[in-house]
């Protein structure tokens with residue numbers, strides 16, 4: 001097994017996963033939780049023994065993935081984080097996909113209480129995300145097609 005993607009991603013992979021499935025990766029038992037909203041294919045992986053969750057770009061430290069391109073949907077992202085991440089025990093450690101700013105991990109408690117975006121109401125969150133006006137990423141037109149083919153053809 002070289003690459004794993006959500007069955008809802010539309011990309012090419014050696015293995016596809018869906019919500020609730022548990023996969024074994026080098027002895028780690030990873031529970032798949034579908035967390036769409038940044039993209040349709042975003043999943044988070046929970047390792048209960050280590051009390052850890054890997055959230056990719058769905059939830060970042062005091063931020064979240066953008067929702068203004070690809071299949072982004074801020075209402076869906078809000079529900080994903082609140083229903084699939086914030087329902088985990090509050091001491092679970094969160095490892096995110098990027099934007100570390102020197103901080104490598106956070107926790108369910110911290111993001112539930114301190115994330116300035118996700119502590120808003122859903123309506124406020126949707127409005128906030130709509131008004132972000134972020135720059136279009138320089139490499140996105142190359143990166144997305146490459147990611148859909150397991151990333152092998154991508155080079156900057």
Ligand SMILES: [Fe+2]
Nearest residue numbers: 038057065097
């Ligand atoms: Fe992303």
